[in-house]
Amino acid sequence: MIRYGDDVASMARPLRDPGDLEILLDRAAGARVVQIGEATHGTHEFYAWRAALTRRLIEERGFSFVAVEGDWPDCDRVDAAVRCAPGAPDDPRAALVRYDRWPTWMWANEETVDFTRWLRGFNAGRPADDRAGFHGLDVYSLWESMHQILTWLREHDPELVPAALDAYRCFEPYAEDPNAYAWSTQFVAPGCEDRVARMLAELTDRDFGVGQNAAVVAGAEGYYRNMVKGGPDAWNIRDRHMDQTLDRLLNRYGPTSKAVVWAHNTHVGDARATDQSIYGEVTLGQLARERYGDDEVVLVGFGTYRGTVVAGPSWGGHMEVMGVPEARPGSLEDVLHATAPASGLLVFPAGWEVPDLLATDLAHRAIGVVYDPRKERRANYVPTILGSRYDAFLWFDETHALRPLHTLRVDTREPETYPSGV
Numbered sequence: 001m002i003r004y005g006d007d008v009a010s011m012a013r014p015l016r017d018p019g020d021l022e023i024l025l026d027r028a029a030g031a032r033v034v035q036i037g038e039a040t041h042g043t044h045e046f047y048a049w050r051a052a053l054t055r056r057l058i059e060e061r062g063f064s065f066v067a068v069e070g071d072w073p074d075c076d077r078v079d080a081a082v083r084c085a086p087g088a089p090d091d092p093r094a095a096l097v098r099y100d101r102w103p104t105w106m107w108a109n110e111e112t113v114d115f116t117r118w119l120r121g122f123n124a125g126r127p128a129d130d131r132a133g134f135h136g137l138d139v140y141s142l143w144e145s146m147h148q149i150l151t152w153l154r155e156h157d158p159e160l161v162p163a164a165l166d167a168y169r170c171f172e173p174y175a176e177d178p179n180a181y182a183w184s185t186q187f188v189a190p191g192c193e194d195r196v197a198r199m200l201a202e203l204t205d206r207d208f209g210v211g212q213n214a215a216v217v218a219g220a221e222g223y224y225r226n227m228v229k230g231g232p233d234a235w236n237i238r239d240r241h242m243d244q245t246l247d248r249l250l251n252r253y254g255p256t257s258k259a260v261v262w263a264h265n266t267h268v269g270d271a272r273a274t275d276q277s278i279y280g281e282v283t284l285g286q287l288a289r290e291r292y293g294d295d296e297v298v299l300v301g302f303g304t305y306r307g308t309v310v311a312g313p314s315w316g317g318h319m320e321v322m323g324v325p326e327a328r329p330g331s332l333e334d335v336l337h338a339t340a341p342a343s344g345l346l347v348f349p350a351g352w353e354v355p356d357l358l359a360t361d362l363a364h365r366a367i368g369v370v371y372d373p374r375k376e377r378r379a380n381y382v383p384t385i386l387g388s389r390y391d392a393f394l395w396f397d398e399t400h401a402l403r404p405l406h407t408l409r410v411d412t413r414e415p416e417t418y419p420s421g422v
Contacts, residue, residue, distance in 0.1 A: 004356060
């Protein structure tokens with residue numbers, strides 16, 4: 001039996017306040033991309049400490065923007081608020097509360113309000129072209145992105161409206177229901193793929209925002225078309241779209257720009273150190289390492305042993321505060337519960353002498369937006385080689401639910417979770 005106590009003792013540093021993040025900032029000093037994860041989409045400590053690390057990266061290390069696992073149009077409204085754009089709300093909360101696609105709590109929460117208010121205050125004293133942004137990387141906003149495209153074209157480039165309308169009318173029969181469109185493509189070929197491709201070709205070199213919305217529509221069409229087939233294709237379309245969006249943003253901000261990414265551990269972590277690679281899945285963290293090089297990318301994971309979380313009992317169900325049970329025996333979380341500080345930071349050493357904790361395949365918990373208490377011990381865990389999946393890890397023995405802006409239910413019975421909807 002492997003004993004990990006000495007490994008943890010040599011790496012784990014207590015986390016009491018943001019000053020304790022200094023060693024991680026030093027590790028990130030030369031990186032172009034720092035991706036910061038979360039083991040759930042509904043935990044206060046993950047959001048709060050991710051924000052604390054990001055504040056220091058922006059303020060002290062000159063990082064240029066935050067890119068999150070969220071929809072481009074929704075995040076674009078937040079970006080306008082934090083960068084003090086004319087006509088944008090003075091309080092980013094007004095933009096965040098408008099998030100209405102389930103699961104709303106991922107970004108419509110008080111923790112994100114706190115960070116974006118800080119970001120607006122930080123930006124207010126800086127030149128307009130030197131303000132840190134807030135952007136969405138995801139593919140889900142098919143119809144909202146189409147609406148944004150048509151609105152922009154009618155005002156700025158009416159000659160291209162017909163190409164956009166052609167794509168839009170292809171989707172109209174599905175009443176903005178992605179599932180209806182996804183299933184239709186299994187019986188009626190070729191769906192809207194060709195029309196979207198034509199629109200994307202027309203709009204790619206236009207305004208950055210309208211080009212990005214066109215890329216979202218193309219990504220979403222492919223994602224939904226492949227979603228009902230099973231297999232890794234839909235997942236990979238989504239993570240490759242996020243990778244490409246991140247690269248476009250870095251190019252837009254300039255050759256010296258640096259990015260902070262916020263997403264679930266299952267996107268931030270390198271798939272090659274998990275069973276995701278066995279299933280043919282790639283991840284945003286893996287793609288970033290491949291695109292920019294290992295030395296230019298820092299991947300940061302999160303974990304917890306027990307607590308409470310915001311999640312839904314089913315896809316589209318009411319969000320609830322649920323209890324997170326003690327982790328599975330023998331899991332990474334069980335090991336850290338026995339050996340690490342109650343709140344701790346582990347920055348992994350470089351070199352050939354790899355501690356057992358970082359080189360052993362351990363089950364690592366992943367909680368998605370759908371959370372089922374009856375499946376905790378049978379699901380919710382990703383086999384992980386910790387030192388290859390991440391470069392650093394933030395650990396919290398007991399965690400608490402975040403604070404949504406919208407109404408939630410409370411049910412703190414023993415839950416189970418599985419990594420669905422991450």
